[in-house]
Amino acid sequence: MEQLIRYVQQVLPLSPAKATALVARFKPVVFEKNSYLLQAGQICNTYYFIETGILRAYAYDLEGNEVTTAFFSENSFASDLLSFFQREPSREYIQALSDCRTWALSYDDMQENFHSLPEFREFGRLKIVASYGQLKGRMLSMLQETAEERYAGLLKNSPGLFRQVPLKYIASYLGITDSTLSRLRKASVKK
Amino acid sequence: MEQLIRYVQQVLPLSPAKATALVARFKPVVFEKNSYLLQAGQICNTYYFIETGILRAYAYDLEGNEVTTAFFSENSFASDLLSFFQREPSREYIQALSDCRTWALSYDDMQENFHSLPEFREFGRLKIVASYGQLKGRMLSMLQETAEERYAGLLKNSPGLFRQVPLKYIASYLGITDSTLSRLRKASVKK
DNA sequence: CGCATTTCTTGCCTTTTGTCAAGTGGAATT
DNA sequence: AATTCCACTTGACAAAAGGCAAGAAATGCG
Numbered sequence: 001m002e003q004l005i006r007y008v009q010q011v012l013p014l015s016p017a018k019a020t021a022l023v024a025r026f027k028p029v030v031f032e033k034n035s036y037l038l039q040a041g042q043i044c045n046t047y048y049f050i051e052t053g054i055l056r057a058y059a060y061d062l063e064g065n066e067v068t069t070a071f072f073s074e075n076s077f078a079s080d081l082l083s084f085f086q087r088e089p090s091r092e093y094i095q096a097l098s099d100c101r102t103w104a105l106s107y108d109d110m111q112e113n114f115h116s117l118p119e120f121r122e123f124g125r126l127k128i129v130a131s132y133g134q135l136k137g138r139m140l141s142m143l144q145e146t147a148e149e150r151y152a153g154l155l156k157n158s159p160g161l162f163r164q165v166p167l168k169y170i171a172s173y174l175g176i177t178d179s180t181l182s183r184l185r186k187a188s189v190k191k
Numbered sequence: 192m193e194q195l196i197r198y199v200q201q202v203l204p205l206s207p208a209k210a211t212a213l214v215a216r217f218k219p220v221v222f223e224k225n226s227y228l229l230q231a232g233q234i235c236n237t238y239y240f241i242e243t244g245i246l247r248a249y250a251y252d253l254e255g256n257e258v259t260t261a262f263f264s265e266n267s268f269a270s271d272l273l274s275f276f277q278r279e280p281s282r283e284y285i286q287a288l289s290d291c292r293t294w295a296l297s298y299d300d301m302q303e304n305f306h307s308l309p310e311f312r313e314f315g316r317l318k319i320v321a322s323y324g325q326l327k328g329r330m331l332s333m334l335q336e337t338a339e340e341r342y343a344g345l346l347k348n349s350p351g352l353f354r355q356v357p358l359k360y361i362a363s364y365l366g367i368t369d370s371t372l373s374r375l376r377k378a379s380v381k382k
Numbered sequence: 383c384g385c386a387t388t389t390c391t392t393g394c395c396t397t398t399t400g401t402c403a404a405g406t407g408g409a410a411t412t
Numbered sequence: 413a414a415t416t417c418c419a420c421t422t423g424a425c426a427a428a429a430g431g432c433a434a435g436a437a438a439t440g441c442g
Contacts, residue, residue, distance in 0.1 A: 182390060
């Protein structure tokens with residue numbers, strides 16, 4: 001739990017008392033490797049802080065292929081923000097790729113926090129704007145970079161990912177096939 | 192101004208009095224065709240409601256090519272949300288593609304509204320979640336659809352766009368070159 | 383350990399998209 | 413009316429990425 005408190009304070013500097021109050025409603029939940037935190041069709045009702053472990057979110061395209069939409073690693077939040085805030089059924093699955101320890105905050109508890117703690121409103125706004133920013137950066141990289149540049153960028157920013165998750169998931173996250181990713185890797189070794 | 196009030200009430204049902212108070216701080220601003228509402232390097236300080244006209248946002252990639260990141264049309268808001276809320280320099284330009292009539296809300300006035308009107312907080316949260324949702328949908332379409340499918344989708348959802356803006360901007364918005372877009376159009380006529 | 387499953391790589395070939403340059407047509411400008 | 417500019421199209425070729433299938437390597441499991 002200290003880890004979560006530290007994380008919150010790093011996003012939004014707060015007194016220890018405030019920070020503790022802010023995270024008080026989070027409850028510990030563990031997930032086994034390959035289990036699901038969320039399934040398509042459900043309304044995402046929980047906002048998870050990942051203490052240990054790694055997860056991915058994915059959806060299916062029209063031909064039935066899995067498309068990895070996000071990875072979530074330690075010290076970050078996992079959720080389908082859209083389903084969570086708009087209270088609508090998710091189109092995604094969130095799956096644990098390893099055993100995970102998390103802290104879970106329900107939608108109702110988040111609303112309570114919003115009402116009782118002005119700081120939490122600020123925290124919430126910061127987090128969603130940050131998520132928007134991340135998504136925008138990724139969108140831009142899809143529009144203006146080649147697959148090779150996107151691969152190089154991800155390798156640079158998240159080298160750990162390549163040690164933790166199967167390449168085929170990374171490939172679909174980058175918007176390419178696993179064959180193409182394999183070839184890009186081969187080509188980049190030569191350089 | 193009635194148009195803006197109607198728009199607000201459609202996003203968030205409110206009494207006429209509340210809605211009027213909510214939009215009271217917006218000020219009318221007009222832009223000539225080809226003028227800029229925002230330039231890269233500036234901190235986006237205004238949130239614009241577009242009453243009439245059409246605009247685009249664009250950035251430059253590493254080779255110096257323009258990449259259109261968004262279109263804004265009548266009855267919607269134009270802004271660089273990231274720069275606006277994070278108070279950091281924008282990397283984008285927002286340009287009027289036609290003469291535009293807008294209602295402008297400054298960052299400070301928005302903060303005032305946040306403090307004095309709880310409904311406005313709700314409105315703000317709804318709008319940013321909606322923007323996040325749009326961006327996510329577009330991201331997904333980049334990951335899982337072919338250029339041809341993206342073109343067909345945009346044509347279906349925003350047919351007006353093709354009558355109002357040069358195809359080259361639409362091409363870079365779709366993540367393809369104008370040559371490719373021209374060929375896709377030719378091919379889709381045959382069907 | 384040995385077998386089964388999954389992950390990853392690779393070759394061959396096709397499809398998609400890009401690049402470059404030329405050319406057309408229309409709108410704006412002088 | 414002539415000129416310039418811009419948007420769009422098109423052809424020829426090149427590069428990037430995908431589809432499919434075979435096989436190698438790694439992993440999981442009884």
